[in-house]
Amino acid sequence: MEQAFNRQRINMISWLSYFFTGALVSTLGIVIGPVSQAFGKDPGFIGQMFTLMNIGLFLPIMISGVLMRRFNLGKQLITGSTVSVLTCIALFLMPTITMFGIGVFLIGAASGIMMSIGCYLVVRINEDPKKRSANLILTDFFFALAGVILSLLLGYLFQHGASWLAMYGVMAVLSLMMIVLCVGQKFPSIPQAVEKESSTGQQHHRWGVSVWVLCFALFAFLLAEPVFTMWLPSWLKEHFGMAADRAAFYITTYWTVKSIGLFVNQFTVRFVKLRTYLLISAGVGLVSLAVAANSGNPMLILICAGLFGFCNSGLFSGIMSYGSLQVRNSPPTLTSALLTIGTIGTLIFSTLSSLVYSQYGLFWALNTATIAYVFLLAALIFASVNSKAEALEQQPVH
Numbered sequence: 396m397e398q399a400f401n402r403q404r405i406n407m408i409s410w411l412s413y414f415f416t417g418a419l420v421s422t423l424g425i426v427i428g429p430v431s432q433a434f435g436k437d438p439g440f441i442g443q444m445f446t447l448m449n450i451g452l453f454l455p456i457m458i459s460g461v462l463m464r465r466f467n468l469g470k471q472l473i474t475g476s477t478v479s480v481l482t483c484i485a486l487f488l489m490p491t492i493t494m495f496g497i498g499v500f501l502i503g504a505a506s507g508i509m510m511s512i513g514c515y516l517v518v519r520i521n522e523d524p525k526k527r528s529a530n531l532i533l534t535d536f537f538f539a540l541a542g543v544i545l546s547l548l549l550g551y552l553f554q555h556g557a558s559w560l561a562m563y564g565v566m567a568v569l570s571l572m573m574i575v576l577c578v579g580q581k582f583p584s585i586p587q588a589v590e591k592e593s594s595t596g597q598q599h600h601r602w603g604v605s606v607w608v609l610c611f612a613l614f615a616f617l618l619a620e621p622v623f624t625m626w627l628p629s630w631l632k633e634h635f636g637m638a639a640d641r642a643a644f645y646i647t648t649y650w651t652v653k654s655i656g657l658f659v660n661q662f663t664v665r666f667v668k669l670r671t672y673l674l675i676s677a678g679v680g681l682v683s684l685a686v687a688a689n690s691g692n693p694m695l696i697l698i699c700a701g702l703f704g705f706c707n708s709g710l711f712s713g714i715m716s717y718g719s720l721q722v723r724n725s726p727p728t729l730t731s732a733l734l735t736i737g738t739i740g741t742l743i744f745s746t747l748s749s750l751v752y753s754q755y756g757l758f759w760a761l762n763t764a765t766i767a768y769v770f771l772l773a774a775l776i777f778a779s780v781n782s783k784a785e786a787l788e789q790q791p792v793h
Contacts, residue, residue: 459512613711669720689762
């Protein structure tokens, strides 16, 4: 009975959920200029308004376990998508700054529902560890693919005079696609087994310090990446006088190379130890980011943006996997902790970098990403030194 659902269609729903979230998050740097011009506001102010979107994204992820046990997955996706469509229509009818704030919050909430359910579905229908890892990487690919396609599309549209509302027209179309995929689709059931956790404190102790350090590493990663993609176009336009479509091309390059990396690195991790892969990726990524954020050579920035994308391609899934390997029988709560704490980076990146922009200017707003990446590398080094994963791998399974 559990196989009654259409596996391919479930995968498509997961891919679209990540594509939707990728479209929403990866294009902030391109959308922020047209929005600030339309409302006559400073980019720093609009950047802080996007915090409402991040809050909307974070809340469903934080309570996703409760929501998925209480409500049908399909109904959640259809409800969230419907709210997104209606919100986009409202933005077209009432394009005010107040409606914009409400709108980005609601669309962010719809994205949070899609992201949490999409991630769960991949894990749920792929019981084999290798198959699950491959499908998680493939699902991440659609997040990056959204950055490629939307950066090109929006950069072209805005350069030729399109309104900022074009972005939310695209989100409405993606929401309608989700509704079409979900209607009539049977979803996997949610296991209702009660986890025996007599003492939360004891369980946390068993996880070990590396788990919490890796939670922080995910936080730093999910802070650095969106800050970089948000402020790089503005930096290029201000510092080098680039046109909007050319500045957007740098972000397109980042997401394109990251997409390629998602294909390549699923094979890389089969031949290189995960710890080694994470440390090398973070180290080279930090150098690439620092050069991209501080170089006066546009071509060098473009090359480093691409290299940064390649290094980032496997970090999210890699850190999640490394965290789960710190415990022999990784409980769902561990995965939830990694995802929730990491997503706080996405929650605050807009507010934090916008405050830096208002106080210290565009250069330091962009380099907020560099500073966060320094903490990411330091956390990975500390976690690898204190890791239990390698020892557990050598122990026989009883």
